[in-house]
Amino acid sequence: MERLDIDGKFLRVGDRRVFLRMVTYGPFPGGWPADFAEDFQRIKAAGFSALRLYEWPDSRLLDAAEAADLQVFAGLKWAYSCDFFRREELPKAEAALTSGLATTGDHPALAGVFVANEVPADLARWMGPAKVRRTLESLIALGKASCPKLIWCYGNYPGTEYLEPGNADLTAMNVYLENEDDFRAYLKRLHHIAGDRPVLISEFGLDSRRNGQEAQAATLSWALRAAMEAGTAGMAIYAWSDRWFNAGSEVLDWDFGLIDRDGRDKAALAAVRDTQAGLEGSETAIPEFSVIICTFNGHDRIRSCLRATLALQGVDFEVVVVDDGSNDGTSELVAREFPEVRLIQIEQSGLSAARNAGAEAASREILAFTDDDCEPDPQWLSEIAKCFTDGWDAAGGPNLPPPPSNGIEAVVAGAPGAASHVMLDDVEAEHVPGCNLVVRRSTYFAIGGFDPAYRTAGDDVDFCWRLRDAGFRIGFSPTAFVWHHRRPTLPGYLRQQRGYGRAEAMLMRKHPQRFSPSGDARWHGTIYTGGPVRALNEAVIYHGPMGMAGYQGVIARVQPLRDLDDRFNTPVSRLVLAGISWLAPRIRAWERIRRFRGPVPPDLPAASPPFLEFALWTGEEREVILRRLLDDGWKIGGATDDWDIEKEGTRVLVATERGEGIEKCTLFRVWGDASKLEVLESAEVLS
Template identity: 60%
Template structure:
């Protein structure tokens, strides 16, 4: 059993792509069974290849899993449903527990990864501070990676804390419970953007058969597995193996999410899941792609680019390399090493002219463009074909930077200014970078192709704008990615940014209505920069009325940047990155419109300190929702949907959060800005 690793938007093991098919297992009343063999044989027979636990496994469980070919994702157990930032001992104990668990399991091949936490309650995240909670989770992940860099690390997130993605997680894991096919599919598309460059694992999905019936449970699990595959999830986790469940110190008897019942009898859902794993679902669509790569003096890059194109799971109709006046032997190299490639040799005329020449020579129904410094993932064309099957006129996917090998590459990868897609929603794009864009042949020639005045950059922006002006629609294919090598030096990166600025000057002259007076592009959509969407200082978060929205997220217009690679995350690299971040927008602005202006800064104003805080203990299990209802009845008014408080009255504001532990009793935390004597309840 080879270790799992991240491969762009997917996982890989032993040189092959690995689709995680997991089921949650335990905790059970009475603890682990004496013998795992019976369960694990049934789990494997149902098509699963992985288990997700809510505690760290012992060697006995891992040995049994290894014997049955099952990978295990452990879960770190600690008091995450309390204010764990108030008392340093809580996180310290979690760190000790993690270290001890990993030491006991050192070297075991069945352990694939670890969830450092699962669904920190949204009200407590708001109470402690989203940035502070995220940083605490990142601290646990950093410790885990230091101790076991061979494992994959993540946080089990959910829609109520969508903004809580750890910067240093290896993949994005989300627990999603949606009973509508349309809503489920739509949210999975959103998760690709939340994750940025990372794979997405659905870490929980299930249905309570006690309330919905066993037939409905079976039906929903079957279509959920199918949709997860169609939407490019790196894995899917069914919740749960058994109806037997132990939580908060008691056996849970009022819901049944299991594939087997409390007497270990098979429910219809188990057969449905077994069939869903066997069904490969959608048929591959042959779009007759003509792949076009334009190059100039790309002898050091072109071989890797073309080799990747020849390994596509959906073979191209033809591969066309357009040599735009190379003098370094590029033409001879391509002709000698790739005899099946159509080679066009031109006098130097610029990138747009070369792209147009490739289109004129192409015979396919779809023209797919990538650059000579890109290596397309093996599923690139298959992902694009899936997008065109949905009716888009043009389509493209992410361009991901390969793992940096030097400090300069790491800094450039983390800097702003890289080619980015711009999204109008979770499926339709406003802009797709030229290193990963494909278009129907008919649409291409209808708008007249690329504008030859754009010789090095800006051509893709102009092209996308003209497509949309003609009524054509651009779709985003999240798994159709290319590995796009960034500039290997800081000097080369800054030269690239100067080139972008010059291209933007041409865009301003051609499309003045699409720019502000200061020379900034006016995008209607959301700019994605590769990093996971997460709360940072100054982020505006949509919490919903009194923090009760089921889906809560950051409302910023730009995705955070990629983090600095941990291997190069030191003081000097940060200083060089800061210098690059200062220079990049100013150089680009100067060559765009002769203004030496930088990026606008969001000046974060910290929230005022509260006047008092106190807890309320309820032996009957009353929570913040009960107390908020009392306050509303007493004339308090709900705050705004992005406010840091729940209710207000006569200038006094309150925030409430409920801690959750074993047993019925609950403790609710109350934060007061103003006069606490206005409250209809007091501390007790």
């Protein structure tokens, strides 16, 4: 079986992009069936290509999956629904992972591993979100060191969006939304949470016991279509069978399966089979594009750029190359090797003037700008076309660094200061970089094109600000990406940052109202820098009152940077990255405001240590206990507080441990006078 690979925002098998069609399988009461052949044949016939498990598969299951041409994603089973630091469960998880990989890690049917599934939000808050995230990352790192060709991820859910591991290969999110509009809206959000990575819907289902079989069938059908149309990498239907075993017992009051407990087809099975057989992109009118590439001495870059551009799929387009006074033979190369490209030569005038010359020469309805150090994805324009059929005036998408070939490239890819998009919400952009900027011809000329004063950088920021000031709007397509080669050397990277600083000084003079007195740009939106959205040590997290918000995430204006590529994540690379991450913003600030200063860290109050922690074997969920305390006069804390309730200066955080073999145990953390809690008399004090 061919391996699954990551391909930008998508998955690939060999040279084919695939939409991963998964179904969850097990765990079942009584364990695995004696023979997998019948189940796997039915699963394959329903259009599925992969299984998601919640435990580690043995060779018998994997052999049967290989025979049925089904990929398998294993689940690492361990006690992640308790305080696994207090109970010292992590060494057991590491041992289980090492043992599983040693036994079946090289089996051709094993495609990937989920290192955990849904660490409960209250326990993540109790243990510390950044600490939990680092633990998940440590398991992924351990697995990758042994089996780097597998797909590594964590089964997250909206209650802990902030737990995305930085070194996971994709963002896997369990999503249960029964309204199609809500589901489609959340898929757009997920692309921003994932950053550069693919998005996998790792669970989606509907309980037919409460909603009926017809509603289940209809819901799974529209969800599959929505997941594909939104550019996700795949979707896992929950579940294959109504038979389900969880936390040590059979679950008899939920019916999420495509087949019932006796193995009979439910209406959802036929609906899913028919939907998967007809999954295609929506048929819409596609506008015509002029791709404009400006170059100066780009002889060593332009060939790869044009080969990728001419391989664009699904759209009608022309290519216009503007040579801005090169003296290295760039024009001769383009004319000789790419006669189908329209070549324009001008005296060296700078990037903005070259872009304007390209726009004047272009003949199509939509102008698509990219740079000579970029290689557009084959679906770049077919994906971004959706923004224009939806009525946006301009649009953009991500620019992703290609996989690095050495440690310096890995360091530069993880360093600050790369071209980034700024989002006002999940669909509208405040700024998109010029290497992936697409605009209606009429809109372009309505605002006068690019300002020729910007010769090397800053032109796209000025353009987007003027475009929005004129009442136009910028959409965003998370799957319309270009591969953007960063500077290949550290001196080249630092020179680029100096250039960005000089461009920002020009922007300050032209748009003073958009900068603070200290010289920082005043963005209204959130800056996305390629890394997945996740909790760092200083993160402020919206938990909701008493930690009960259904969607809990990081509150930040600038999202985290990309992690170092695993292949080059060495002590030396980390040291070099830390050094240039400190130096680059200061060099940029010097060029901008003539002050050598870096980013100002958030002024967060130091967390005070709790006075007491204790546990109660109540058998009750935390919500029951919190309601009881509220009835006793306790008050609800704030949505970003690290505690739940307060009374006369005493604050309390409550969490509940759950899971197989663990009786429900409620954990209390107290700041202040613990005697206010009457339950303390029967408590087990934690050291």
